[in-house]
Amino acid sequence: METKVLTRYFYRLFKEEFELQEQLAIYLNLLINVVVTLLLAYVIYKVLRVFSENVVHRLASKSKTQFDDFLVKNKTFLHLSNLLTVNFISFLIPFILVDFPSFEVYAEKLVGLLTVVFVITLLRSILLTFKDFLKTIESLKDKPVESYIQVFMIVVWLIGIVIIFSIITDRSLTKLFTGLGALSAVLLLVFKDTILGFVASIQVSVNDTVRLGDWITMEKYGADGDVFEINLASVKVRNFDNTITTIPTYYLISDSFKNWRGMSQSGGRRIKRAVLIKASSIQFLNPDEISEFKNIQLISDYVNKRSSEINSHNERLNADKSVLINGRNLTNFGLFRKYVDEYLKQNPAVNKDMMVMSRQLAPTPNGIPLEIYAFSQDKIWKNYEHIMADIFDHILASIPYFKLEVFEYPTGKDLHIKLKK
Template identity: 35%
Template sequence: MQLSIQTIKQFFIDTSEYSLTLLAAVISYFVVKKIVMKLALSLCARTKNNFDNLLADPKLFRQLSLIAPALVIVYAKDIINMPDEAMQIVSAFIAVNITLFLIRIFTLINNVYNTFAISSRRPIKGYLQLLQVIIAFLGFIASAYIALGKSPFGFLGGLGAMTAVLMFVFRDTILSFIAGMQIMFNDLIHKGDWIEVPRFGADGDVIDIALYTVTVQNFDKTIVSIPTSQLLDGSFKNWRGMQEAGGRRIMRSIFLDQSTIRFLNKDDIQRLSEIELLKPYIESKLTEGVDTDGNINKRKLTNIGTFRAYIALYLKNHPKIRQDLTFLIRQLQSGPDGLPMQIYVFTNDTNWITYEGIQSDIFDHLLSSVSEFDLKIFQNPSGSDIAKLSTAVQRSENSSDI
């Protein structure tokens, strides 16, 4: 009977020790989650800088709140006489949460770094992700060994023999890391750059540069994720140089009907002299002794040459055209589609919408001005042209029959 009472007393003592330890663990969890976390968040909200607001992440404190009760159990192990197997599981639980805590810390470091202007030119997200992969790999391996009651250093010592296996498993990670180093040190891509990668269907702005992928938002708002290692395997076009130069190229041609090209006569010269932009040009040509009497053996003005001069003068006086960059008005090789008059200039605004508006305004004016020089735009016959021709032929046949 005496033994029985002693056993019951010991049971209640052990039970009370376990209960108190469990209660302390639960209290520590709620203290960290409800009090410490709220206190830290409120203190960060009162400061003037935003860096501590980024670091005061609720998810970070939730991770700490899971570690706190496990630490209480570890410190109380001698009191509650916890079995070694249970302690191994608790220690492994702590190791897992410390690993997740460190991974989260690197994410917050990247968030803080992104607040600086240099982050668009020198992103570190890929390198931090590589560190997260290494920490996760080592942390979870160590947790598994702790749970089994074995030293993780034995595994780390055998890493040399597993190098070939690790190289295979982490092949994409290694290749992506090397590609990321090339992108950063060669200054190939920044966040916000407009790039074109046709083989991946990418044509838009870079919105993220990570370890494994470069994310591009196309102009139609679709998202393309390009593997970082494969981005450098082929070619891609980066429009950053255009944006930094402050000029966007116009390279378009007006196709002229070659049958309308001719010399200018006196009346043409007099009429075109009334165009304000052309007046100094024509006067200078007349001063040089250009013939106006129809003598083909002498130097003469042509409608196409005068039109080319007009385009140059018009664009020279255009407020939206850069005069310090390449400025070229030229004829290209004639072909079945007429004679191309190419305009190769740069606008002073690189914004896509503004650029398209400038380009459209210029060609609206030039296309409307062609007829002033007795030229015509080349255009392949359409259905209406063939119908008109057929009607004319039919009328001609009817009139001949009469």
């Protein structure tokens, strides 16, 4: 009652002291009340904001937990100040518009709409705070937390929109939510991608298919890089050429892709590459040539032992060695394979606890492939490439020592030299 008397103070002043017309006194009283209310609301807003920026921020910076720091970062206290200011205005509306009951309805609707919007922004800042805080927990760092936060935000916005519609139309929330049930089929169609994304996010998280930081390859979408964001609608991959590929989250469970996490967590990164040896350069070795190979340290013991075994075998068979093909023989290609095996075993960059071998593949029109199959100790891409290059540099440089040749197509220079001869 006292507040209503106070809000009519200027009306009485203009009516009794200045003897203005009643209608004019009422409008001037309303104008002054509105201005005073807005000024008071602004003062309250500034006080709350100063309190938030000075006291609350200082307390947050001194506390041990990071949660309040994230509240500050996401401007939660600022949104709370907005909400409290609007509530203050809402409290004064019946007193300000005491002479205008028809305006009071529209003013309360406007303030109600602002209240809903500020509540949604406040809840959004709190959800973002939870997202940032959960990412600091070690066990949740690589989980798609953002997807679940987005689902909560969608629910909050849907409820907010229904409440706003209820305020505008003056219909009860019960009737509106009942009506939404009838529109469920339409809602499912509209939010189909969102629902699929949410289900996919859960399956990705539960099945541990993809984590933040995983290196994945999905050729269909041109993705080859590290996952840096998993949200409700998409997975973002930063490719190694610094481009960004966006993949719908649902496709991570409906399409195939390659996740290199297993390699990263294993003891090495696979080296699987072949050298093509010219078939015509492969030959049996005579005793003089075998003696030369005994000087190669990595295979000297093997050559001695193997040649002794072969000689004993040939003597038992009484093989005619005047023709080299008779009996058992060493070949330059066989010795080269053994050399490559020994070289890989003594290479410190190769993981000896995993598979290490060189193997001959099926002949091709371009030569005989000698494939190196091993695992590098270092799994970092750049270092891995250097290790593999060093290994093949050595292998390519070693081939002529075994009187072998690498297959390669002739160049124009080769043809020119051949024609000159």
